[in-house]
Amino acid sequence: MDKQDTQKLLQQLGKEAKRRQEEAAAQAKRQRRDEPDFAAVVGKVTPLKNSNRVAAPKDNKPLKRRFDEMEWDEEEYFYVSADSEHEPPRSFCKNGRGQDDIRRLVAGHWPCVGRLDLHGCTREEAQRELSEFIEEVLRRGVCAEIVHGSGLGSHGFVPVLKSLVRRWLMAHPEVLAYAEPHGANDGAVLILLRKRRAG
Secondary structure, X not given: OOHHHHHHHXXXXXXXXXXXXXXXXXXXXXXXXXXXXXXXXXXXXXXXXXXXXXXXXXXXXXXXXXXHOOOOOHHHOOOOOOOOOOOOOOOEEOOOOOHHHHHHHHOOOOOEEEEEXXXXXXXXXXXXXXXXXXXXXXXXXXXXXXXOOOOOOOHHHOOOHXXXXXXXXXXXXXXXXXXXXXXXXXXXXXXXXXXXXXX
């Protein structure tokens, strides 16, 4: 291809590019013309009046151990047997929605209103702490976290508190579900409680 042919080709390409730009501009103009005028469609708008409402501040105070302040009747505590041959599951749900509730629990669908760390507790202390913790969580919401450890420090590496806590949660009438929140870390569970009716 000689120099003259090359120039002709470049001119043709330039004209083609210009034509396409003009077509695109014309099409954009048509689209703008066809789009409705939002202000004209909506018409006159009246601003909402200021209601002067103030959102209630979120209660972020740490959960208290009530039995430090007053003695509870032993009948008020919920207990389960400490002995079982079966290790409880990694997640559990008893309200019929199964995996859907478990997925929402782990995804943070419900705000977590408290955290209880049971490291260093005996079985009796753990069950007492759990009973009081559930009552306190029910005053604030339906979701909380319980840290029970993985049992690596237990005799024979057999988890004691982990199994006890999970069997306790499975049996408790106010607990709808629990699930591990931290992937491979099985030392804690998020819990979902039955919503308490007002009044």
